[in-house]
Amino acid sequence: xxxxxxxxxxxxxxxxxxxxxxxxxxxxxxxxxxxxxxxxxxxxxxxxxxxxxxxxxxxxxxxxxxxxxxxxxxxxxxxxxxxxxxxxxxxxxxxxxxxxxxxxxxxxxxxxxxxxx
Amino acid sequence: xxxxxxxxxxxxxxxxxxxxxxxxxxxxxxxxxxxxxxxxxxxxxxxxxxxxxxxxxxxxxxxxxxxxxxxxxxxxxxxxxxxxxxxxxxxxxxxxxxxxxxxxxxxxxxxx
Numbered sequence: 001x002x003x004x005x006x007x008x009x010x011x012x013x014x015x016x017x018x019x020x021x022x023x024x025x026x027x028x029x030x031x032x033x034x035x036x037x038x039x040x041x042x043x044x045x046x047x048x049x050x051x052x053x054x055x056x057x058x059x060x061x062x063x064x065x066x067x068x069x070x071x072x073x074x075x076x077x078x079x080x081x082x083x084x085x086x087x088x089x090x091x092x093x094x095x096x097x098x099x100x101x102x103x104x105x106x107x108x109x110x111x112x113x114x115x116x117x
Numbered sequence: 118x119x120x121x122x123x124x125x126x127x128x129x130x131x132x133x134x135x136x137x138x139x140x141x142x143x144x145x146x147x148x149x150x151x152x153x154x155x156x157x158x159x160x161x162x163x164x165x166x167x168x169x170x171x172x173x174x175x176x177x178x179x180x181x182x183x184x185x186x187x188x189x190x191x192x193x194x195x196x197x198x199x200x201x202x203x204x205x206x207x208x209x210x211x212x213x214x215x216x217x218x219x220x221x222x223x224x225x226x227x228x229x
Contacts, residue, residue, distance in 0.1 A: 004160065006160075032215070034215070034216070034217075036219075041221065042221055043121070043218075043219045043220055043221045043222070044206070044217075044219040044222075045219075046216055046217065046218070049216065093160070093161070095161075095217075097215050105163065106163065106215055106217070107160070108153075108160040108161035108162070109160050110158070110159060110160040111160065
């Protein structure tokens, strides 16, 4: 099946710095990608929908200036956590949609662990 | 808003035992329902889905039936294997827009 890859798998950064997480569709073109975050023992929470060539659509309560999303090509979306704080430590997961019948199929990346110290 | 509720806590069972993971949902419309599985060190994978009431999704011996009257989509497998050890997520999507709402997930551990 289709492959979605995230990088890095885990990252530790200092409080106040910015960190970028990449999400790539390796063998298909993804016009739409989704970013989720997951706190321990909690649900995956949708943060934003990333659309190639246009601005991301953020879910209510998600700070767009803090979580910058760029989808500059059909195979790459990036999430930048700006001025990171310890409360931003979380598991971030991306997914990408392959168009097709029944609204297509969603494929997920392996996730990226972010720890802010 | 839309939400998905999964039974609390990890599930530990012996090989060849019967597995049930409960999932109930709240939605304003008629969502599509999904079960995703995450094996250790891997991304979430679609296990099965159902797009309308009374549909039964099935894959790899797992089954789940879309029950509109009880707003449920319980996952079942008749005889689990050690290789089924993973985290299982129930999810829904309204209007097929792929914006998924997830449950908290259940860790399933199958002991030989």
